[in-house]
Amino acid sequence: MSSTSLSSFLRCPPHPASPSPVPSPLSAPRCHSNPPSSCSAIEVERKFYVSDHALANIAKLSTTTTSTITLNDSYYRESLALSDRWLRHRNGKWQLKVPLPKPQSKSSHTSVYREITGPAVWRELNDSPIDVNRIVPYATIVTDRKELHAKWQGAHFSIVLDACAGPRGFRYHLGEIEVLVDHSSKVPEANALIDRVAKSLGIELHHTTEGKLMAFLKQKNPQLYYKLEQRGLT
Ligand code: V4E
Numbered sequence: 001m002s003s004t005s006l007s008s009f010l011r012c013p014p015h016p017a018s019p020s021p022v023p024s025p026l027s028a029p030r031c032h033s034n035p036p037s038s039c040s041a042i043e044v045e046r047k048f049y050v051s052d053h054a055l056a057n058i059a060k061l062s063t064t065t066t067s068t069i070t071l072n073d074s075y076y077r078e079s080l081a082l083s084d085r086w087l088r089h090r091n092g093k094w095q096l097k098v099p100l101p102k103p104q105s106k107s108s109h110t111s112v113y114r115e116i117t118g119p120a121v122w123r124e125l126n127d128s129p130i131d132v133n134r135i136v137p138y139a140t141i142v143t144d145r146k147e148l149h150a151k152w153q154g155a156h157f158s159i160v161l162d163a164c165a166g167p168r169g170f171r172y173h174l175g176e177i178e179v180l181v182d183h184s185s186k187v188p189e190a191n192a193l194i195d196r197v198a199k200s201l202g203i204e205l206h207h208t209t210e211g212k213l214m215a216f217l218k219q220k221n222p223q224l225y226y227k228l229e230q231r232g233l234t
Helices: 003-010 052-060 120-125 184-200 212-220 222-230
Strands: 039-048 065-076 086-090 093-099 111-117 139-152 155-166 170-181
Touching: 039 184, 052 155, 093 120, 111 120, 139 184, 139 212, 155 184, 155 212, 170 184, 170 212, 212 222
Parallel strands: none
Antiparallel strands: 039 111, 039 170, 065 086, 065 139, 086 093, 093 111, 139 155, 155 170
16 A cells, blocks of 8 residues: 555544444453553554555444544663563653463464553563663654544454654554453454454455564664564564
8 A cells, every 4th residue: 555545544534433232342441542540451453464455445444433643652671672571652651561471462463462551560560660861762663543443243443554654764554453352361252353354354364464663673673673583572
């Protein structure tokens, strides 16, 4: 897909809400779009290449809400990344992503991480808060994000369309289907929902898409990317 079509999609007005009487088995608040002071949620997400075909189908989706936001992300502490923990400062707030214990986190093409925000970040790290002005990030990415929330077959999911930019000319586009769950027992159900959503939207499941952080590191911080690759974390 061209950058122009994604940019114009990012400016689309919201679609009308589609009422559904079916209660949702998979529903949880997003922590990072409208963050409370501290929370932890399990994110089941699949990244995808945003083809024009998928984009046309997404545009037809009946959504409950849509939003467009800008995310200013800086990632810190390479040592944490090398143990699959991702500490970032997003729009002035700390967030930490940690993998779920296996086997829940192991699913083909899908990543399952617990996202921690607020003071719980420092409890999880067993550390005191760091001064963001005193450390240098290993990655900095600005993302224009269009987020669509939808309810389908009684379950909630989100489609995220990201247009990313970074220092030294970094540019990247990608999409994500995301389902939030409140317990690891619901991860298989969330994966099945993502499969159905992807199929109905014409998103190719065999096509694995690199996340924006990995795409950034590959281009702009290859030493760290190489170390992550050696540990099987790319
Ligand atoms: C690299 C990484 C993480 C940090 C970035 O998380 P990601 O979900 O890609 O970013 P974003 O901005 O979409 O977060 P959101 O706004 O949805 O919270 S967390 C886990 N990883 C490792 C990883 C990997 N190596 N490959 C894939 C496909 N996913 C995750």
